[in-house]
Amino acid sequence: MERQEKLTGKTLDENEVRQPRYNAVVRADAKGEYQNRAGAAARSAAAQSRRLHATLTNWARRVGKSFNYLRTWVGHLRDLVGFLKDNPDWLVKFAQGAMLAAGILATYALGSANALPTPAWG
Numbered sequence: 001m002e003r004q005e006k007l008t009g010k011t012l013d014e015n016e017v018r019q020p021r022y023n024a025v026v027r028a029d030a031k032g033e034y035q036n037r038a039g040a041a042a043r044s045a046a047a048q049s050r051r052l053h054a055t056l057t058n059w060a061r062r063v064g065k066s067f068n069y070l071r072t073w074v075g076h077l078r079d080l081v082g083f084l085k086d087n088p089d090w091l092v093k094f095a096q097g098a099m100l101a102a103g104i105l106a107t108y109a110l111g112s113a114n115a116l117p118t119p120a121w122g
Helices: 002-008 014-031 033-066 068-086 088-114
Strands: none
Touching (some): 033 068, 068 088
């Protein structure tokens, strides 16, 4: 713009300064440059979004697989609680069995602790 001012010898007003920029935008739009750029950007964004979605889906599957055993155990415990709720007399038998198992394990642990050899230095 300064060059044009020097050539013509007069100061340009605002409209004369903006007109070349406007003309450049209109020419670029007529060629479809902006639409091509916008389309490329939209395709790129869509592709990135698809890749992100695929990555998150794969990650969720891997995390889910690592917790499948926990889901199975929770299901079994839920079934056991439902069974014991429906059959309260079995709850007493279950408690007695758990106490028997604990007693056997404690007796075995005490018996094996006494069977350990004494160290040579003690």
